[in-house]
Amino acid sequence: MDREIWIAVCAHRLQRQWRTIDPDQLDELAADLWNDERLRRLAPDEAATQWLEPLASAYEHPGRNRLVD
Numbered sequence: 723m724d725r726e727i728w729i730a731v732c733a734h735r736l737q738r739q740w741r742t743i744d745p746d747q748l749d750e751l752a753a754d755l756w757n758d759e760r761l762r763r764l765a766p767d768e769a770a771t772q773w774l775e776p777l778a779s780a781y782e783h784p785g786r787n788r789l790v791d
Contacts (some may be wrong), residue, residue: 727768729753735770 732752739744752770756762761769 725756725768728762729756732756732766732770735767736774739770739774 729749729752730754733745733748736748736751737743740748752766755769755773761773764772
């Protein structure tokens with residue numbers, strides 16, 4: 723897939739998660755994800771979802787990542 727299209731699709735997926743973030747910042751983040759060879763091998767939507775997974779897990783289980791209760 724073409725770099726620009728991959729980044730646009732990835733940024734769109736990120737925007738579904740973070741609607742209030744400036745779209746230009748999401749484009750920059752998507753470009754950073756493109757630079758990660760492991761993520762670039764994935765479909766852009768899947769790459770964004772995989773990158774977001776630790777954030778979503780922390781949100782769903784806020785106490786899980788704490789070292790001391």
